[in-house]
Amino acid sequence: MSLTYHVYDTDEMTPAEIYGQVLTKMGEERKEIVALTADLAKSTKIGKFGDKFPERFFNVGIAEQNLFGIGSGLALAGFTPFISTFAVFASLRAAEQVRTDICYQNVNCKIIATHSGTSFGQAGTTHHCTEDLAIMRSFANMTVIAPADGYETANAVVECIDYPGPVYIRIGRGFERTVYDNPEYGYEIGKAITMRDGGDITIIACGPCVLHAVEAAQTLKDNQGIEARVINMHTIKPLDKEAVLKAVNDTRRIVTAENHNILGGLGSAVAEVITEGGKSCRLKRLGLPDTFSSVGHPDDLLSYYKTDADSIVEAVSEMLGQEVEEDEDWEDEV
Amino acid sequence: MALSEEILSALNEKAWKNRRMAIKTMVWAGGGHAGGALSQVEILVLLYYHYMNVDPQNPDWEDRDRLVLSKGHGGVGYAPILADKGYFDEEQLKIFNHTHSPFGMHLDRLKVPGVDASTGSLGHGLSIAVGLALGARLKKKDWRTYCIMGDGECNEGSIWEAAMAASHYKLSNLTAFVDRNRMCIDGEVEKIMALEPFIDKWKSFGWNTLEVDGHDFNQLDDAIQNAFQNTDKPTVIIANTIKGKGVDYMENVAPWHYGGLDAENEEKALNSIDRAYGKA
Numbered sequence: 001m002s003l004t005y006h007v008y009d010t011d012e013m014t015p016a017e018i019y020g021q022v023l024t025k026m027g028e029e030r031k032e033i034v035a036l037t038a039d040l041a042k043s044t045k046i047g048k049f050g051d052k053f054p055e056r057f058f059n060v061g062i063a064e065q066n067l068f069g070i071g072s073g074l075a076l077a078g079f080t081p082f083i084s085t086f087a088v089f090a091s092l093r094a095a096e097q098v099r100t101d102i103c104y105q106n107v108n109c110k111i112i113a114t115h116s117g118t119s120f121g122q123a124g125t126t127h128h129c130t131e132d133l134a135i136m137r138s139f140a141n142m143t144v145i146a147p148a149d150g151y152e153t154a155n156a157v158v159e160c161i162d163y164p165g166p167v168y169i170r171i172g173r174g175f176e177r178t179v180y181d182n183p184e185y186g187y188e189i190g191k192a193i194t195m196r197d198g199g200d201i202t203i204i205a206c207g208p209c210v211l212h213a214v215e216a217a218q219t220l221k222d223n224q225g226i227e228a229r230v231i232n233m234h235t236i237k238p239l240d241k242e243a244v245l246k247a248v249n250d251t252r253r254i255v256t257a258e259n260h261n262i263l264g265g266l267g268s269a270v271a272e273v274i275t276e277g278g279k280s281c282r283l284k285r286l287g288l289p290d291t292f293s294s295v296g297h298p299d300d301l302l303s304y305y306k307t308d309a310d311s312i313v314e315a316v317s318e319m320l321g322q323e324v325e326e327d328e329d330w331e332d333e334v
Numbered sequence: 335m336a337l338s339e340e341i342l343s344a345l346n347e348k349a350w351k352n353r354r355m356a357i358k359t360m361v362w363a364g365g366g367h368a369g370g371a372l373s374q375v376e377i378l379v380l381l382y383y384h385y386m387n388v389d390p391q392n393p394d395w396e397d398r399d400r401l402v403l404s405k406g407h408g409g410v411g412y413a414p415i416l417a418d419k420g421y422f423d424e425e426q427l428k429i430f431n432h433t434h435s436p437f438g439m440h441l442d443r444l445k446v447p448g449v450d451a452s453t454g455s456l457g458h459g460l461s462i463a464v465g466l467a468l469g470a471r472l473k474k475k476d477w478r479t480y481c482i483m484g485d486g487e488c489n490e491g492s493i494w495e496a497a498m499a500a501s502h503y504k505l506s507n508l509t510a511f512v513d514r515n516r517m518c519i520d521g522e523v524e525k526i527m528a529l530e531p532f533i534d535k536w537k538s539f540g541w542n543t544l545e546v547d548g549h550d551f552n553q554l555d556d557a558i559q560n561a562f563q564n565t566d567k568p569t570v571i572i573a574n575t576i577k578g579k580g581v582d583y584m585e586n587v588a589p590w591h592y593g594g595l596d597a598e599n600e601e602k603a604l605n606s607i608d609r610a611y612g613k614a
Contacts, residue, residue, distance in 0.1 A: 034472070055472065056472065058468065058503075060495075060499050061498070061499075063492075063495035063498070063499070065457075065461065065491075065492040065495055066461045066464070066492060066495035066496050066498075066499055068461075069458055069460075069461020069462050069464070069465065069492065069496065070461050070462075070464050070465040070468065070496075070499065071465060072451075072461070072462050072465055073451075073461065073462040073463060073464060073465015073466040073467075073468070073469065074465040074466075074468060074469050074472075075465070076400075076450065076451060076462065076465065076466055076469070077465065077466050077468075077469020077470065077472075077473065078396065078469065078473070079469055079472070096455060096458075097458060097461070097492075100452070100454075100455050100458060101451075101458055101461070101462060104442075104452055105443060105444065105451065105452050106444065
């Protein structure tokens, strides 16, 4: 289905607000949509849907296991539940309900997990979530999306309703700057977007790191004449393997950036594809180095964990100084 | 009102058959959750042969009543009922638990026709049932949702999250049963983690509560009738049962939560069941 986006002013609306509005708009046409949350209607903005369709909105209180169980039941009854809570509760507190009641039964639940990564900066590790990509990626049947900004969140929400089975959409707290200035850039679940082409190195990013990757590439070009390809890997699963293999072929050097533990998330997914592809390629994974997160302003934390534009520039420069083993048969085999 | 002699006799016949088939399926399966499969029999039989509006030829029929066997380990006793209802050929029970069989100890709704929710991990079913009951109300459908829990399962906190939600939403179209056989894997529920005062807990969570002999069809039937009369609360029926009911050497013996049966034990079990129904 298509929606009109220009009514939304992304300068003034957070990704969560945009998705709340988009979901509400979709709810008018799609009567099968129901929305659920666990005392986070305001924080996740899913309450917007509830304001418009109170009879199709369920706030189950602070009980996330029940939240996802009820969501499963509503899906089994023929509805398409959109379930929103903080990423840490969706992927950890209710992990088994998400796995067993939703993924195992392959029901049509769409999970919008907010405050992911370290986006809830000052709240600290109990409210950060740097494990969800790893967890959700390992659940069979689950599609995992980490949109770059509000427009992309809206696109993902619109696309996921007719995308079969469970979908996990991971967004931040909502104060992230936007990458896109309109939604018409050909968003498709499972299809990576090349933000800028380049043959020297590839930066693959997701979520808030996409903007930083784009900025880093510009800096690299301006200051050093380096042509860095930037890929917005908004879908972590199914991963766009072709885009990764093409980057390996064209640039032989890849830096990944994500607001997540470097174990199990985007970097790991990319590493798996590179390794199974069998071609030599340098890889540096930027993200939290298998540590619990610190407290601080989200922007400071992105920089502290080396996932902001400056850190990406640094990682790229370092990698360009490193050799990549040549593969004689490369051209024949691609 | 008491069930007629004719109905009672038909239900007893089904219960007898279900107990025998549960034992036989456990043998084909190489073992099974004997205790819980035998304690739940009257609840399942009454629901499937007297109450539930289902169409085995059309398992996904939208208007059907739903059942969530939250105590998913009862699968080895539940599957024979689904077979007897005609969802699939009884012969298929012979591959229960076999490699790549559609039937494992805990039934999978995507593989076994007639199963409304895949269960097995305890504490999940009541939330799913709440979602189904809410769904019926939203769709303005009058199908009912039934949920059967184990009593040990009620040690799970998620059961009480769901219990809170069911009464909050006034889900009178949801009828829950607790198969109160008083045993879990490691022994007696009350010794391991006490539930008493159990019925008071449900009452204080806002449920219409009833306590019956879970092997007495008339008492169970009265309780279900009572549930149907209630228009603003979900109903829980605490069904006092005996784990392993019908097989003398299994009754109230904790290790028979799960066990394997050799030929001798199988014969002893079937004979015991036959004697209990005056068939020996």
